[in-house]
Amino acid sequence: MDIQIRPILVALRRHKAGTLLIALQIALTLAIVCNAFFIIHQRLANLSQASGVDEGDVFVIANYWADVNRSTEQVDAQVRADLIALRQLPAVLDTTPASGYPLRGGGWDNFVTMTPDQVKPTTDAAVYTGDEHFIDTLGLNLVAGRNFRPDEVTAMGTQQAITPSTAIVSKALAERLFPGGNALGKSFYAMGTTPSTIIGIVDPLHRQGVDSWSNSYAGQALIWPLRADDSKGIYYIVRARPGQLAAAMRDAPKALYAQNRMRIIDPKDGIQSYAEIRHRVYDSDRGMVILMSVISVVLLAITAAGIVGLTSFWVGQRRKQIGVRRALGARQRDILSYFLTENLLITGGGVLLGLLLAIGTNLWLMLRFASQPMPMVYLVVGVLLLLLLGQGAVFAPALRASRVPPVEATRSV
Amino acid sequence: MFAYYFELALRSLKRSRGLTLLMVLAIGFGVAASMTTYSVFRAVSGDPIPWKSSKLFVPQIDMWGPKARDPNGDPPDAMDYADAMALMRAHRARYQSAMYQISPSVVPADASKHPINVSGHAVFSEFFPMVDVPFKYGAGWTADDDTQRSAVVVISSKLNDKLFGGQNSVGRTLDIEGKDYRVVGVTDHWNPQPRFFDVVNTGGFTDGAEDVLLPFNRAIDVGMPNNGNTNCNEVPKESGFVGLQHSSCVWMAYMVQLDDAAAVQAYREYLDGYARDQQKAGRFGWAPNNRLRDVPAWLDAEHVVPSDTKVSLLVALGLLVVCLVNTAGLLLAKFLRRSSEIGVRRALGAQRSAIYAQFLTEAGIVGLAGGVLGLLLTGVGVASVGWVMPKDIASLARLDVSLLAITLLVAVVATMLAGLYPTFRASRVQPAWQLKSN
Numbered sequence: 126m127d128i129q130i131r132p133i134l135v136a137l138r139r140h141k142a143g144t145l146l147i148a149l150q151i152a153l154t155l156a157i158v159c160n161a162f163f164i165i166h167q168r169l170a171n172l173s174q175a176s177g178v179d180e181g182d183v184f185v186i187a188n189y190w191a192d193v194n195r196s197t198e199q200v201d202a203q204v205r206a207d208l209i210a211l212r213q214l215p216a217v218l219d220t221t222p223a224s225g226y227p228l229r230g231g232g233w234d235n236f237v238t239m240t241p242d243q244v245k246p247t248t249d250a251a252v253y254t255g256d257e258h259f260i261d262t263l264g265l266n267l268v269a270g271r272n273f274r275p276d277e278v279t280a281m282g283t284q285q286a287i288t289p290s291t292a293i294v295s296k297a298l299a300e301r302l303f304p305g306g307n308a309l310g311k312s313f314y315a316m317g318t319t320p321s322t323i324i325g326i327v328d329p330l331h332r333q334g335v336d337s338w339s340n341s342y343a344g345q346a347l348i349w350p351l352r353a354d355d356s357k358g359i360y361y362i363v364r365a366r367p368g369q370l371a372a373a374m375r376d377a378p379k380a381l382y383a384q385n386r387m388r389i390i391d392p393k394d395g396i397q398s399y400a401e402i403r404h405r406v407y408d409s410d411r412g413m414v415i416l417m418s419v420i421s422v423v424l425l426a427i428t429a430a431g432i433v434g435l436t437s438f439w440v441g442q443r444r445k446q447i448g449v450r451r452a453l454g455a456r457q458r459d460i461l462s463y464f465l466t467e468n469l470l471i472t473g474g475g476v477l478l479g480l481l482l483a484i485g486t487n488l489w490l491m492l493r494f495a496s497q498p499m500p501m502v503y504l505v506v507g508v509l510l511l512l513l514l515g516q517g518a519v520f521a522p523a524l525r526a527s528r529v530p531p532v533e534a535t536r537s538v
Numbered sequence: 539m540f541a542y543y544f545e546l547a548l549r550s551l552k553r554s555r556g557l558t559l560l561m562v563l564a565i566g567f568g569v570a571a572s573m574t575t576y577s578v579f580r581a582v583s584g585d586p587i588p589w590k591s592s593k594l595f596v597p598q599i600d601m602w603g604p605k606a607r608d609p610n611g612d613p614p615d616a617m618d619y620a621d622a623m624a625l626m627r628a629h630r631a632r633y634q635s636a637m638y639q640i641s642p643s644v645v646p647a648d649a650s651k652h653p654i655n656v657s658g659h660a661v662f663s664e665f666f667p668m669v670d671v672p673f674k675y676g677a678g679w680t681a682d683d684d685t686q687r688s689a690v691v692v693i694s695s696k697l698n699d700k701l702f703g704g705q706n707s708v709g710r711t712l713d714i715e716g717k718d719y720r721v722v723g724v725t726d727h728w729n730p731q732p733r734f735f736d737v738v739n740t741g742g743f744t745d746g747a748e749d750v751l752l753p754f755n756r757a758i759d760v761g762m763p764n765n766g767n768t769n770c771n772e773v774p775k776e777s778g779f780v781g782l783q784h785s786s787c788v789w790m791a792y793m794v795q796l797d798d799a800a801a802v803q804a805y806r807e808y809l810d811g812y813a814r815d816q817q818k819a820g821r822f823g824w825a826p827n828n829r830l831r832d833v834p835a836w837l838d839a840e841h842v843v844p845s846d847t848k849v850s851l852l853v854a855l856g857l858l859v860v861c862l863v864n865t866a867g868l869l870l871a872k873f874l875r876r877s878s879e880i881g882v883r884r885a886l887g888a889q890r891s892a893i894y895a896q897f898l899t900e901a902g903i904v905g906l907a908g909g910v911l912g913l914l915l916t917g918v919g920v921a922s923v924g925w926v927m928p929k930d931i932a933s934l935a936r937l938d939v940s941l942l943a944i945t946l947l948v949a950v951v952a953t954m955l956a957g958l959y960p961t962f963r964a965s966r967v968q969p970a971w972q973l974k975s976n
Contacts, residue, residue: 142963146867150860157856191643191653193715244605283763285777316773357763389643389655409846412926416850420571420857427564431864434557438871494845
C-alpha cells in the first residue's frame with residue numbers, strides 16, 4: 126500500500142483554517158489531558174496510602190470533658206475508668222487513649238534530633254501517644270522489638286512536656302534516623318532534653334495529616350507510652366470484635382455516659398469509623414480525581430466528536446473528487462487510507478504542538494502551585510491516546526467516503 | 539431584518555441537526571464546567587470585609603529568629619503571649635485586639651440537657667468595632683470590662699436560638715465551663731468567610747461557628763485553654779496553659795486597624811522600634827524582621843484560596859477554550875459549505891455587513907442554546923460541587939442571578955467570538971466564482 130503524502134498536503138492547504146483549528150484543538154486537549162491524568166494519578170496514589178491501621182474494625186471517639194477545671198490526677202482516674210468500661214463491652218475487643226490518630230487531618234508533630242543540643246533537626250515525625258494497648262487496638266504491624274509494658278505508661282497533663290524514656294517508631298523513621306543500621310535499642314531526641322530509646326518498630330504508620338507540605342516526612346511517626354490526660358478532652362481509639370463494628374459504635378458512647386455524664390461526645394461527628402475518617406480526610410483528593418476525570422472525558426468526547434463532524438463535512442464536500450479518483454482506478458481502501466493518513470498528519474501536527482503546551486503547563490503549575498514534574502510516560506500515553514482517538518473518530522466518515530461510487534464523478538453537486 | 543436572519547439561521551441549524559447538537563453540547567459543557575468551578579473560586583477568593591479590608595492589618599514579629607523563618611524569610615504567622623501583650627499595652631493603633639481560639643463547654647440551664655461544646659474566640663473590646671461585628675441584640679463589652687476582667691459574653695444568634703429560644707437574651711446568664719457569664723450582645727448571623735481575623739487557627743474557611751466571644755483577660759484568668767494551633771520552636775519549660783503563656787510558642791492571632799498611610803507607617807516604625815528594644819534587651823539576637831500586611835495581602839500570604847480551587851478553574855477554562863476552538867472549526871466548515879448560497883445573496887445585492895449579521899446571528903443562536911444548556915448543567919454542577927470540593931468550601935458556592943447572567947453572557951459572547959473568523963471567511967466569498975461553478 127503506497128500512501129501519497131503530497132496530495133494530502135496539497136488538499137489540506139485548501140482547508141488551512143479548518144486544519145489549523147482541529148490541530149489546535151488536539152494540541153490543547155493533549156496539554157490538558159496529560160496534566161489532568163498526572164493530577165488524577167497523584168491523587169489516587171494519596172488515596173491508596175496505607176495508614177497502618179486495621180481500618181475495618183476500628184473507630185475513634187472524640188470525648189470532651191464538660192468540666193475542664195479538673196486536675197491531671199482526676200482526669201487520669203476518669204480515663205482509666207472509661208477504658209475499663211469500654212473494654213467490658215461485649216462488642217469491643219480493645220481500646221487505647223490517644224491524643225491523635227492516623228489520618229486525623231493534622232496534629233502533633235515534633236522535630237527529631239540525634240543529640241539534645243543539635244541546632245538543625247534531623248527530621249520531623251508525627252507524635253502519637255497511647256498505652257500498652259495502642260498497637261493492638263490499631264492493629265499495627267510490629268516488625269521488630271516489643272510492645273510497651275503497662276509500667277512504662279505514664280499520665281501526661283494539659284500541655285505538659287514529658288519525654289518518656291521509651292518509644293516505638295515507624296520503620297520509615299527508624300531508617301531515616303539510623304540508615305541501614307538496627308535502630309532497636311538506640312535513642313533519639315524529640316524536642317526534649319532526655320532521650321527516648323527505640324524499643325519497637327512498626328510498619329507502616331501514617332502521619333496524622335495528609336497535606337502535601339508534610340510529604341517530606343511521610344510515614345515517619347513515633348509512639349510514646351502516655352495517657353493524654355488533657356483537661357479539655359481525649360480520643361478513645363476502639364477496636365470492635367470482627368463484624369461487630371456497628372454494635373460497638375452504638376454501645377460505646379452509652380457506656381461512657383453511664384460511667385460519667387459530665388462529658389461531651391458530639392452526636393454528629395463525635396464517633397467516626399475509619400471508613401468515615403478516611404473519606405473525610407481525603408475529600409479534596411477524591412474531589413480532584415472526580416473533577417479531572419469528568420473534564421478529561423468531556424474533553425476527549427468533544428474532540429472526537431469534532432473530528433467526526435469536520436471530517437464528515439470534508440467527505441461531503443469532496444464526494445465528486447472521490448468519485449473521480451474511484452473512476453480513475455482508486456480502490457476503496459485507497460480512499461480509506463487517504464482519510465486516515467490525512468487525520469494522522471493533522472493529529473500528528475497537533476500532538477507536536479500539544480507536547481510543548483503540556484510541558485509548558487506542567488512547568489507553570491510547578492512554578493505557581495508547587496506541582497511535581499510530570500514524568501514522560503504521561504506524555505507518551507497522552508500522544509498515543511490522541512492518535513488513536515483521531516484514527517477512531519475519522520474511521521466512520523472515512524469508511525463512508527470509501528463507499529462513494531465512481532459514478533459520483535459524472536454528477537454535478 | 540433580524541427576524542429573517544433568525545429564521546435563516548434556524549433553518550440552517552435544522553439542516554444539520556447532528557452538528558448543531560454537537561456545538562450546543564460543547565458550549566454547554568464548556569460553559570458549565572467553567573461556571574461551576576468559577577462559583578467556587580468566586581466564593582473563596584472574595585473579600586470578607588470589602589469596606590475596610592485595606593485598613594485592617596496583621597502584624598508579625600520575628601520572635602524566633604533566622605533559623606525558624608519560612609523560605610520567604612517571613613517570621614511566624616502567629617503571636618506568642620509576651621509580644622501580643624506588649625503590643626496590646628502599647629496600644630498604638632486606632633483599634634487592636636489579640637485573640638485566641640477557644641472551644642469551651644456550655645452547660646444549659648435545663649439540667650436534663652447535655653452540656654454542649656461551642657467554639658469562638660477570646661478577644662478584646664476593640665475587636666467589635668474593628669471587624670464591624672453586626673449585633674441583633676445588645677453590643678460588645680467596653681474597655682472597662684477588659685480591664686475589670688468582667689464575666690461577660692457575646693453569643694451568636696444561632697446559640698441564642700438554641701439556648702434562649704431566639705429571644706433577647708441580653709442580661710441573662712450563661713454557664714460556661716462552670717462559671718456564670720452575663721450576655722451583653724447577640725451577633726446577627728455573623729459568619730465571615732474566610733475568617734480573616736484568625737486565618738491561622740481556623741484554616742481560613744471553617745464550618746465552625748463564632749458561638750461565643752469572651753473577654754481575653756477573663757479567659758486567661760480562668761485558664762481557658764486555646765483550641766487552635768500551637769507552634770513551638772522549643773518545648774515550654776512549664777506545663778499547662780500557664781506554661782504556654784510563659785513560653786515562646788505562638789498560638790494567638792492579632793489584628794489592628796490603621797486608618798491611613800501615615801498611621802500604617804507609624805505602626806511599622808513602632809514594630810521595628812519594639813523589635814530593636816527586644817534586641818537591645820538581649821531577647822532577640824537579630825535585626826528587626828517584622829511584617830505588617832493588610833487583609834487581602836494577608837489572605838494571599840496565608841494561601842487561603844486552596845490551590846486545588848485555582849487549578850480546577852484553570853482546567854475548566856481550558857475545557858471551554860477547546861470547546862470554542864471546536865465550535866469555530868465546525869462553524870467554519872458549515873458556513874463555507876454554503877458558499878454558493880452566499881454567492882447568490884451577494885450577487886443579488888446583499889452587503890458584506892448583511893452576511894456578517896446573518897452568520898453571527900446563527901452563531902449567537904448556537905451560543906444561546908449552549909448557554910441555556912450550560913445554565914442547567916451549572917445548576918447541576920453547583921448542587922453537586924460537594925462531591926468534588928471539601929465541604930467547608932463547597933457550601934460557600936452559590937447559584938445566584940449574577941452567576942446565571944454571567945453563564946448566559948459567556949456562552950453567547952464566546953460562541954460569537956468563535957463564529958467571527960468563520961463569518962469573516964463567509965463574507966469574503968467571491969459571488970462570481972460561486973455562480974460560475976454552479
